[in-house]
Amino acid sequence: MRCIIAPMFAQVISRYGDHDVLEYTEIPTPTPGPGEIRIRVAYVALNAIEWKIRSGLLADILPQNFPVILGNEISGIVDHVGDGDHDFRVGDRVAGFVRGGGDAEYVLTTPNRVAIVPDELPLRNAVTIPQGVETARRALAELAVSAGETVLVNGAAGAVGSAAVQLLAGSGTKVVGTARPENHAYLRRLGATPIEYGDAMLDQLATVAPDGVDRALDCGGRGFVRRILPLVPANRILTVVDLDAPALGVPITMGPGPLELFADSFRDVLPRAAANEFATEIAAEFPLRELAEAQKMNEHGHFRGKIIVRVGAPDQ
Template structure:
């Protein structure tokens, strides 16, 4: 038996608790990974609260966790290129808060030896989302790009990628994160009343594209600032995408993850780790996520 984290009713962070499950066995084309660390993401807190109950109801006891880093300890039939003992990172679906995960081998990428387990576990979800989203809104050299919630996990990666691709970046964030954004090469602006005017003062020639990770007022500001609605992407607000004809963006891409790892190895990408918690303290990790002041990623570690 192995330990996983689950919840049996919607609610606050305290509904998360350890359960014991059978050690999973990989099928053909799959690998089993002994998890060293798992990333915590906003979607996990929303799933736990029941935000998706109408469209994606929980299957109690419901597990969580969409990204992991660990060591391959069992390889299924027909797997090519990975062997027992390889250190890997990648995506999963609602299972990474666990001592072991079974995933398709094609979704795993080798971890660089020098990359910490915490960074490796925090990169797949936000990295792939940022990379594919910026491609979907066609960010290119010379663009001015507005990134909302730029100090969060997705935002931190998106700022660096957009700068690497030759764009100028304006990022919204709380004032205590402004120096962080400057260090990444973005020009920070504060949330709140007057946001559109503050951005126009920074970009008198206009904003070419916008990436939203929070919804609400960020969508309103983006619509006021970006001429082509097909260059506004939201990671979170599906209804706004339908209503205003903007793009619902973000997807998994192993190729994108490999590109991000190469940038990290070249010293051109960083992922701040805001806090780490042991696996059995997943509830505390969710409490921290909900403070609204997370810079980078919150990570669960597994002994």
């Protein structure tokens, strides 16, 4: 008997351009291929890469075959398990990575890209974990931070920066973080000594870390690498964002592409989040229909934590 699958709503883009190229429309629900599982999306989290792809900023590095649906970081309910060697069941609550397609009611992925979300952790919060933790963990490993060192994290209130601060907390590392003043109390709660970014940064750094910093992690860009270079050797700085840094001798971690992002990179943090021992703030929540507004906020750059988009029922 032929099974007719109802169409789904998605945000589709058919060309590069401003926010108005996002089209909220009905399209066929994807059918899992061999080795794939399908997820009914509850939330999709925004990452800067999406507005950069949509606008054409990355057209040379990541050319798109239109039409495309963006969105790489989701939480939701497993809806089809296919046949493959994995333990997922229909109805499992999961969070993790997809290879695009997340800005939609249903999305396909492979079992090694998603992890089970503990019952105590709402899917709304679980969606904020994967990308920030994966990036921060990879960056800290490449920066080779040791216990006893003082580390400066630029853009420490963002998803990547706040994950880095929390991963370092309790490791014997002293962390100084930059953020706008409104976020300083938040950084203290996470375990970092806050200072401002921009022109005020170096004077404030001299006050809170009179012996200097051993290493610097740049999660905020905007001239940070040039500012800190006179104080920290280039090989003790790492950026996740500044494409001009390598010309100054400072390495950038670009990380794996969406095809190589796996659940092993964040799985262990989900139980910590369920136990309130790790959190990424939710900066704002939008319905899928208003993805353009969410991307505008993401592009603007001043928010604490993660912007998320609600796709399924908010109580999932």
